[in-house]
Amino acid sequence: MSTHTARRDRRPAPPTWRNWAGTAEARPLRTVAPSTTEALAEAVRRAAEDGLTVKAAGTGHSFTPVAVTDGVLIRPDLLTGIRRIDRAAGTVTAAAGTPLKRLNEALAAEGLSLTNMGDIMEQTVSGAVSTGTHGTGRDSGSLAAQVRELEMVLADGSVLRCSAEENADVFAAARVGLGALGVISEVTFAVEPLFLLTAREEPMPLDAVLADFDHLVRDNEHFEFYWFPHTDRCVTKRNNRSAGPADPLPRLAGWLTDEFLSNGVFQAACSLGRAVPATVPGIARIAGRALSARTYTDIPYRVFTSPRRVRFVEMEYALPRAAAVEALRELRATVERSDLRVNFPVEVRVAPADDIALSTASGRDTAYIAVHVYRGTPHERYFTAAERIMVAHQGRPHWGKLHGRDAEYLAEIYPRFGEFTALRDRLDPGRTFGNDHLRRVLGD
């Protein structure tokens, strides 16, 4: 054996799994990709027999190590496809690994749609639901809030179905289950006939948005805005149902703003800001002005989602809705007072209260405040400063995004935390689905 080869052999094996942001990686002992519920159940049973822990991963769009395992990694790639559409009940059932993109396209082809969704559609249905992925909505909530039924494989390899009528206690928790209760094999969502949304995007000064925040939320079905730190500029987005006709963005205009400005130019600006932080405020001012007003009407997933090719890391907090404006003022003052150079906009969205134990909107009308930095830029000081503000306002961190909280804090901030952990003790007493991250956020 040559010296070169010997040296190479001493290196740790490369990770077999890495998340989208590059902030988590795993070297599982075994990786399986079951294509049926039965094969999934068999994989869990075998892992339990061998004394191995199990984690199902989606597409790795969580920023935390929530999906990491050194035992058996269940990949979603073959557990995909639409299993049933029930028009009378207004539901669609998708295998757990189905990407949201595929679900959206299949639904549109059938003249159906989800009611609300997040910014992108790369995630799997089970991964997105499990961490409480949400968009913005006055009356309509997260993806988990749109779930009507789940099929799950439990730690002993048995298959359990849950809904509001069947195993309702499991359903109340498992819709945002963090992968801690079992491996979801299929998800049934409520759907409705395909509809049109008119999007109105408009730059506004931050002070005007904050002064009018309650009205903007009340008067629009889906209101959100992005604020560019170091400036008073925001881009607001109002999406409301429309009787039509469809008036999609022309291909070139859509490409220019979504692909060229939002991904290409933004990527270059972020790289410059990372290399030379002093340029960040100037770039933010230009970026805040570059995006101009536009209106278009299209089917929901083309209005709600857009490609995100610029890699970033993110922390997002769910606050009681009434605390959002004050928290944003504090965040602005904190950035202005500091020498922080923030190269990514802050995103603000809302959701109505829901009835899921660990949903970030559980039991309270919610506003979400998300802070991001371009990947590779130090984020710790900014995120810590922002987190201090969010925590002072009873904030709940997104389960898939970076944060510094632990089970002790989360037990205080979620009135139904104990209900979730008691169910976890019952369904997974041996912690087959445990990992270090879950130990931190849920306890032993």
Ligand SMILES: Cc1cc2nc3c(=O)[nH]c(=O)nc-3n(C[C@H](O)[C@H](O)[C@H](O)COP(=O)(O)OP(=O)(O)OC[C@H]3O[C@@H](n4cnc5c(N)ncnc54)[C@H](O)[C@@H]3O)c2cc1C
């Ligand atoms: C570019 C980008 C944009 C984003 N936009 C939004 C947004 O608009 N709104 C928002 O709320 N979030 C957003 N997120 C966060 C993202 O939606 C969540 O982190 C989501 O959980 C990722 O889904 P995934 O399929 O990648 O799952 P992963 O990140 O791979 O896994 C997430 C969790 O789900 C569990 N899981 C996966 N499959 C199963 C299964 N079959 N059974 C049980 N548990 C399972 C995993 O174990 C893990 O605990 C975004 C993230 C990125 C990177």
